[in-house]
Amino acid sequence: MQKTTDLLIIGGGIVGLATALACQRADASLKITVLEKEPSLATHQTGHNSGVLHSGVYYTPGSLKARMCRKGLAQMIEFAREHDIPHDICGKIITATEEAELPRLRQIMETGKQNGLSQLSLLDREDLKEVEPHCGGIAALHVPEAGIIDYRQVALKMAEEIERLQPRSRVLTGQEVRSITTEAGTHHVHTGTDKFQAAKLIVCGGLFADRLARGQGLNVPERIVGFRGDYYELTPQAQAKVRGLIYPVPDPAFPFLGVHFTKMIAGGVECGPNAVFTFKREGYGKTDFNLADTRDALGYAGTWKLFANHWRFGLKEYHRAFSKRQFLRTLQRLLPDLTAADIRPGRSGVRAVLLSPEGDTRSDFRILEGENSLHVLNAPSPAATASLAIGEAICLRAGFG
Ligand SMILES: Cc1cc2nc3c(=O)[nH]c(=O)nc-3n(C[C@H](O)[C@H](O)[C@H](O)COP(=O)(O)OP(=O)(O)OC[C@H]3O[C@@H](n4cnc5c(N)ncnc54)[C@H](O)[C@@H]3O)c2cc1C
Incomplete structure (x- = not known):
C-alpha cells in the first residue's frame, strides 16, 4: 500500500531536517515525511563535521553562502538557546x-x-x-562571532520539533530511496520496504544528491566526488595549548579552509581535516573502496581535470594522510610547540564536492528545480551553520509559507 503524504523530503541530514522544519513551521497542518536511509539521523556530513558555527567572514559578498551563513548563524544560535543545546561563541x-x-x-x-x-x-x-x-x-x-556546537544534536532536535508541531508528520530512518517516478503530478517513491506518494518532493541527499537528481530524470552536468577529511585530536595534556578555534589563512585556489584546531563543544580539541580524494562516497577509512563510486568519479572528465590542475596539492594531501609526521608539520605552522606525543589519530568525515565537467568545484549553494520538486545539489560548508536559512529559502521556493 502506498503511504500518502503532502510533502516528501529525502535525506535526514541537517539540510533535509531544517527544510522539513521550515515547511512545518510555515504550515502546521502539512503532513511531512522525511526519509533517511541510515538507521539514525545525521549519520554522514552532518555528524562528521568540525562543529563550527561559521561567522560568514570568507564568502563572496552577495553569494548565497554569504547571505545564508549570516542569517543562519543568528537563527542557529536562537534555536540552540530555545532548545538548550550547548554551544559556545568562543571566537x-x-x-x-x-x-x-x-x-x-x-x-x-x-x-x-x-x-x-x-x-x-x-x-x-x-x-x-x-x-x-x-x-x-x-x-x-x-x-x-564564530563558535562551536554539536550539529548531530541540532538535527535530532529539529526532527523532534517537526513531529511535535504536526503529530502526523514522520521522520523515518532505515528508508533508502531506490526509485522516484512522477506521474500526473504525483511523486511515487520506493524504498527497500515501502512506497510513498506525495504532490511535492524535496531532495537533500548530500553525497548522493547528483544521483538522486539524475534518478528523477533531471539533467545534471556536474558530478559529486567525495573528499575525506581526517582529524587528529590533542591528548588531554596538550589541550591547554588551544583556547578556541585557530585557522590558517586559506589558499583561495582550494575550496577548503585548511587544517585547523577546533575546540569541541563536548570537550577536547580536534585538528584537521585534510582533504583527500576518496574512492567511496561514504568511506571513512583510509583504504575504503566502492566500485560504483570509483567508476563514477574516475569515468568523469571533471575529476581528471581537477587532478591535472591540482596534482601537487593532491599528492601532498595523500602523503599527509598516511604520515603523522607530515600532518604534525602542518599543525606546527600554527602551533610551533606541538609535539608528536601531543596528537593522536581521531575520526574522519567526507565532504560532498560538486565538480563541473571542467574540473572546477562549484562553491556556492545550489538548488535545482524539477517537476513539483527541488533538489539541493550543493550544500558544502557552511551549510550546517546556514541550515535554518537554507531550509527557509527552500520552503519559500517550494511554495509553502
Ligand atoms: C569534514 C567536514 C567538516 C565540516 N565542517 C563544518 C563546520 O564546521 N561547519 C559547518 O557549518 N559545516 C561544516 N561542514 C559542512 C556540513 O557538514 C554540510 O554542509 C552539511 O552537513 C550538509 O548537510 P546535508 O543534510 O546536505 O548532508 P548530509 O548530512 O550528508 O545528509 C544527507 C543525508 O541524505 C541521506 N541519503 C542519501 N541518499 C539517500 C537515499 N537514497 N535515501 C534516503 N536517504 C538518503 C544520507 O544518508 C544523509 O543522511 C563540514 C563537512 C565535513 C564533511
Missing part, C-alpha cells in the same frame, strides 16, 4: 604565519566587513599571544 583567529599571507588576511577582513561582521580586528604578534598564547603566527584576524 576564532585566522593566523598568518608568513609575510606573504598578510594581504590575503586583510582581504578576508574586508570581505567579512562587507558581509556585515562588525567585531573583526587585526592582531599583531603580541595581541595574538594574549588570545592564543601558543600560536606562532605573525599576525591574525580575530573573529569573535
